Amino acid sequence: MKAHQRIGILSDTHGYIDDRICAALEPCDLILHAGDIGSPLVLERLQAVAPTLAVYGNIDDAALQAQLPEVVHTEVAGVELVMTHIGGYPGRYERVLRDYLTPWREHPMITISGHSHILKVMPDKSRPGLLHINPGAVGRSGWHQTRTLVRLEITSGRPHDLQVLEWSR
Template sequence: MRLLLISDTHVPKRARDLPPPLWAAVDAADVVLHAGDWVDVALLDALEQRAARLIGCYGNNDGAALRARLPEVARASLGGVRLAVVHETGPAAGRERRCADRFPDTDVLVFGHSHIPWDSTAPGGPRLLNPGSPTDRRRQPHCTYMTAVAAGGELTGVTLHRLPPR
């Protein structure tokens, strides 16, 4: 099962639309996971129409209309991998322990908020993945997203993709 991990799209606040390479990745994915900060319901509608399957949560920049349609934490089992998707996990210091305590029945936690790509594993806890942002790099050198494969109870092929400058 091919997964696309995105977060902090901030459309249309930071960009008018998602970059074309990201739309191509949406088309290639079996499941799109979005870890919040959509900003506009129109992007949720567009991804729901285009993605084979969409799993997402709301973020701190998402208003009432998005919060009415999305959970704070989304959960799914994909290819035997138990995933949770949440926007905020707090400061980097102590993140692994906090997330292991908060998500004890999770194999992989996808999160956003910082716009900083992250890939770590909590001791005895979940693997933590932040795909960064495809539209707002902030202090990062590139806008980014991630892909992975979930099959046989394992997550493999986790890849951070850099987007070309706009």
């Protein structure tokens, strides 16, 4: 396990990815895509930038759903994280995330979901030390006016230096 990782977190590409997004992800050691990928070509482009973990979203076709999991549960530089497409947010988690937040389980430090196209980075006040991230939408499809993604560094079990990158639609 590496003690330091730079992570790019994005969602809702809906089949669209451009050179600016790829350039913004170049410093990353790992890319996390929280679903609604829209095309295998998006994953191919991301994999060319850095190793990529992705979950399928509700607009992804049967081929992508067969290739990708609904949930990614992993550890990155000492931080446990859980990612799914439709996960809700603190106080209103969907069942798929709530199952990872039960009292008898070790709690993740970061939950990641997409779907809403709304950027949210917020602590879960009912679970100290838990950070929820929805990177918004980086694709052009949808009602959002600003395309966003999140970069985050993790060093020896501590997330830090979170950045939000924005582009107009």
